[in-house]
Amino acid sequence: MADDILTIEEVAKYLRVSERTVYDWAQKGEIPAGKIGTVWRFKKDEIEKWVNERLTSSVKTNQSAPLVQVQNILSPDRIVILNHSTRHDALVALADTLGTAPQIKNRQELTVEILKREELMSTAIGRGIAIPHVRLSSVTDLVMAVGLCKNDIIDFQTIDDVPVRLLFMIAAAYNQHAYYLQTLSFFSTKLKKTSLREGLLAAATPMEAYNLLIAKE
DSSP: OGGGEEOHHHHHHHHTSOHHHHHHHHHHTOSOOEEETTEEEEEHHHHHHHHHHHHHHHHHOGGGSOOOOHHHHOOGGGEEEEOOOSHHHHHHHHHHHHTTSTTBSOHHHHHHHHHHHHHHSOOEEETTEEOOEEEOTTBOSOEEEEEEEEEEEOOSOOSSSOOEEEEEEEEEOTTOHHHHHHHHHHHHHHTTOHHHHHHHHHOSSHHHHHHHHHSOO
16 A cells, blocks of 8 residues: 555656656646645556546647746746856856756756857847757756846847847756747747846846746736
8 A cells, every 4th residue: 555655756756857846736736646744645546647648638739738837947046146248157157056956967968068059059039138958868857047147248149139138047858848848938938028127137136036037927
């Protein structure tokens, strides 16, 4: 009987996602779960049924892709104020911050691949924003970091000649292609709002910026 009851850690390993993701799903009722005392527990057969249903529906339609929840992939400690004026230095500094996330298992690879990706094609999308991104086998779940630049970064090869001031760095696992693209699209759309961009640049603390990013439209 004990083998049929799973912990958050066991479910996270089974689904190959972070424990935080499983916890958030349980809190929101998105995954079959129940509490014994103050801790979440899961029935193995219900989890297997839930996975099969989601996999089956994802084959039929892309609408089953999980919605992007900023609080699931970003934390205040991964929002940093950058004082660098070159693309290389800003990317390295932000990769160092993103590398502290438990989902990143090889920090050096992350930095190397982020720089390599940027050399292939600029990740600047206009409006002073760049979204450097990679998918790596050493990443266990999609995660991100945000850099608020106090200086203009003028060597980003922007499409509108506006210097980059906001950096959103995203790293995902190889098997998260759909979620990865969805996240890129989500932030590209969200950051079109002028008031949000101005608010982020004016933020005095990482927590202030974080609250702006998780606020509902």
